[in-house]
Amino acid sequence: MPSTETHQDTAPDDNIVSLVTAANQNFGFRLYMKLAAHADSQGKNIFFSPISVSVALAALSVGARGETHQQLFSGLGFNSTLYTQADIDQAFQKLLKTSSEETSEGTAVFVDHGFKPRPEFLETLKQFYFADGFNVDFTNSTESANTINEYVREKTKGKIDQLVENLDGSTVMYLLSYIYFKGKRSMRCDTVSCLTRFEFGFHVKIVIVQVPVQMMNKEERFDIYYDQAVSTSVLHLPFNSSCSMLLMLPNDMKALENAICPAH
Numbered sequence: 001m002p003s004t005e006t007h008q009d010t011a012p013d014d015n016i017v018s019l020v021t022a023a024n025q026n027f028g029f030r031l032y033m034k035l036a037a038h039a040d041s042q043g044k045n046i047f048f049s050p051i052s053v054s055v056a057l058a059a060l061s062v063g064a065r066g067e068t069h070q071q072l073f074s075g076l077g078f079n080s081t082l083y084t085q086a087d088i089d090q091a092f093q094k095l096l097k098t099s100s101e102e103t104s105e106g107t108a109v110f111v112d113h114g115f116k117p118r119p120e121f122l123e124t125l126k127q128f129y130f131a132d133g134f135n136v137d138f139t140n141s142t143e144s145a146n147t148i149n150e151y152v153r154e155k156t157k158g159k160i161d162q163l164v165e166n167l168d169g170s171t172v173m174y175l176l177s178y179i180y181f182k183g184k185r186s187m188r189c190d191t192v193s194c195l196t197r198f199e200f201g202f203h204v205k206i207v208i209v210q211v212p213v214q215m216m217n218k219e220e221r222f223d224i225y226y227d228q229a230v231s232t233s234v235l236h237l238p239f240n241s242s243c244s245m246l247l248m249l250p251n252d253m254k255a256l257e258n259a260i261c262p263a264h
Helices: 014-037 050-061 066-076 085-097 119-129 141-155 253-259
Strands: 103-112 131-136 173-181 197-204 209-216 223-227 232-238 244-250
Touching: 014 050, 014 066, 014 085, 014 253, 050 066, 050 085, 050 103, 050 119, 050 173, 085 119, 103 119, 103 141, 119 131, 131 141, 141 173, 244 253
Parallel strands: 103 131
Antiparallel strands: 103 173, 197 209, 223 232, 232 244
16 A cells, blocks of 8 residues: 655645535535435435545545546545645544534544555544554454444444444455434424324325324424425424534425535
């Protein structure tokens, strides 16, 4: 694995951080559109963390060179004429440091005991991507899988208890990125007036049936917006931090999936 670039001990340029943030946003929407268009996704829920994918691929690019590095940068939306790998590393360091107290995210690299990556590669992952490092024996598939699953289980507070099952014995390195979020909405539904429960028919289009779902009711002022460009109603639910949830109800799901982008 080639050596990594030299990092100057300076704060990242705010303009570069803004460009990387914008690239991450565009990457997340492009990835969603690819996933939504995939045949295996039809009629199914899609749940993923765009920033986790960006972090993992950016961390992978630390050890890449040549065409591989160019493809990683291009896929992530990073312009190699505007910033270097060191710029990207410093930008992600700042972005990961600004996580709220309700969010835990990081990176881990599991290296086979017979593979020796360059020390500067591991040091860059540790310093800028807050990566934990582990030596494992991938020829022992069960033991290495248990090590990875136990790590992920701890970091996600038990929410993900089995990330991997069978690992290829020829694996030399396993790089993962995780995120855990537990937030409380600023408008909580925990008062007596809000706890009136009722059942409502939830339409499952793929089988054309109604599934009874437990609902709750709350009267409150909420931020709501109708995006005419994609014929979609948007509800904003803030949390007790810098995070918030956007719930979108489109008139036409396909139209939304084909047009959704950071501008909406």
